[in-house]
Amino acid sequence: MKLIIAIVQDEDASKLLSVLMQQGFGVTKLATTGGFLKAGNTTLLLGVDDNRIDEAVNIVESVCKSRKQISTVSPSVSGGISQNEYSSYPIEVTVGGATMFVLTVDQFLKV
Template sequence: MKLIIAIVQDEDANKLIATLMDAGFSVTKLATTGGFLRSGNTTLLLGIDDDRVPAAMACIEKVCKSRKQVVTSPMPMGGAGEVYMPYPVEVVVGGATVFVLNVEEFRKL
């Protein structure tokens, strides 16, 4: 038995959940916040048999693609009394961060 923890961008979450459920997976959704851009993301939990891990990973890889996004980042300008000016920066967002953990015991009550 495995526990998959998948952290995905909010805009990918609903499509991924639908894809996983269509493939026969049960999914628990947690609303979380990312630290990098402080934007909303979603953490999905899946408890599955070892032999179904490749199928779940295929669903995640199919839906969660990385993409570029322009964000405004404050950039220090000046000396002692520094002023922060907004500066557009292109960053890569999306994709998924996935952890696959061994589960010692699973009970559904």
Template sequence: MKLVYAIVNSDDTYAVNKGLLKAGIRATKLSSTGGFLMSGNTTFLICCPDEQVDLVIEVCKKYSKKRKQFVPSSTIMEPDGAASYPVEVAIGGATIFVTDIERFEKV
């Protein structure tokens, strides 16, 4: 068994959740916040057999879209609040971690 942590942008939560359900994969959703841009994310916790890990990753890739967004440069690099200007950054997609599970029970 594996535990897949899939962190996706909040804008993609509905699509990823729907894709997982369509593939017959159950998940637990947790609201989370990114540390870099302080934007909303959803963390999916998915426990699955080893042979389903690639399917879970494919679904997350399919429904997590990368996009560009402008943010003030002070958000990124200027802690003293010096004159900021917009900087384009890539957001979205999915960050996925896969770990071994020693024991899993659904009661």
């Protein structure tokens, strides 16, 4: 048995949960925050039999597509110059997709 930890963008989480559950995967959803944009994301925990690892990974890959998004960032303050002397500027960033970790489970208990 393996544990897949999949970190996905909130925008993809609902559809991914639905597809995984339709295919018979047990999923635990955790609300998390992180990354460059400090935006909300979702971490999913999936306990998966060894023979279904590829199926689960393929589902995550098919639902969680990368896409471009415009984000506003502010330059960091340095050299004693105040933040007010800078303005924010838009940049294009890639968001979406998924970060997955596949871990071996030594023991699984359901009590």
